[in-house]
Amino acid sequence: MDPAEQPTKVTNSEQSKFDGPIPYRTRDGSLTLQCLSPAVFYHSVHGAVQESTHVFIRAGLEQARSTPIGILEVGLGTGLNLLLTWIRCLEGKCTVDYTALEPFPLETGLLNALGYCEELGWPGLHKTYMQMMTGSSDTWHEAEGGFRCRRFAQPVQSFTGSGSFDLIYFDPFGPRTHPEMWSKEVFDRMYDALVCGGSLVTYCAQGDVRRTMINVGFVVERLEGPPGKREMLRASKPTAS
Numbered sequence: 001m002d003p004a005e006q007p008t009k010v011t012n013s014e015q016s017k018f019d020g021p022i023p024y025r026t027r028d029g030s031l032t033l034q035c036l037s038p039a040v041f042y043h044s045v046h047g048a049v050q051e052s053t054h055v056f057i058r059a060g061l062e063q064a065r066s067t068p069i070g071i072l073e074v075g076l077g078t079g080l081n082l083l084l085t086w087i088r089c090l091e092g093k094c095t096v097d098y099t100a101l102e103p104f105p106l107e108t109g110l111l112n113a114l115g116y117c118e119e120l121g122w123p124g125l126h127k128t129y130m131q132m133m134t135g136s137s138d139t140w141h142e143a144e145g146g147f148r149c150r151r152f153a154q155p156v157q158s159f160t161g162s163g164s165f166d167l168i169y170f171d172p173f174g175p176r177t178h179p180e181m182w183s184k185e186v187f188d189r190m191y192d193a194l195v196c197g198g199s200l201v202t203y204c205a206q207g208d209v210r211r212t213m214i215n216v217g218f219v220v221e222r223l224e225g226p227p228g229k230r231e232m233l234r235a236s237k238p239t240a241s
């Protein structure tokens, strides 16, 4: 059987067979990935699906008004944000053009092990999800529901997308271990990539990050965070700039 068709559930005690990042079960029951060095998680340990839904879908996607909504994701990782967004399209709530940056794509076995399509109650999406995540990149992959996506292996530090996006899912590893992802240079690029009136949402609410965003020209809101986190940030590019 095509390995892309067979999701496998992993418990925390079965993780040692994986090299590199390993599956880790978070408190809402969904899996994330844990890297040991540096010690980072791909999502909040309080709940991977809960965090992605709160930060990127509710505070981001559900506030956007364009048709289609042009989304840039910084750090595609497991594709959980992509999948949650595609499901909103399949539910008839929006249409989306999704561009994702990921210089370190994950292996098929690891994506299968996460079993996200089954976890989210859409097992029939698994094959197409795997094609989106591992198939040819750079070109648009058209899917059902008014959703299309493309992946670039390019790091955010060299990405240019002048005025092309309505919404940015800013989801790199945190500033403690990856300060270069949260620099003024990166936020300058993000500001340029957005249309006027567009927004960037992120799980991070650190004061230094917020001040850097303001310095770049963003109008920044502190919003209630997902479970386990007091706040998150939404940074908007003013309509007349």
Ligand SMILES: C[S@@+](CC[C@H](N)C(=O)[O-])C[C@H]1O[C@@H](n2cnc3c(N)ncnc32)[C@H](O)[C@@H]1O
Pocket: 041, 042, 043, 052, 074, 075, 076, 077, 078, 079, 080, 081, 101, 102, 103, 104, 105, 154, 155, 156, 157, 171, 172, 173
């Ligand atoms: C917190 S994880 C992403 C979580 C992801 N959105 C998900 O739902 O699984 C951060 C991601 O950023 C990626 N990354 C690392 N360096 C990057 C860079 N310079 N530009 C863009 N992405 C980068 C990592 O490989 C990793 O997949």
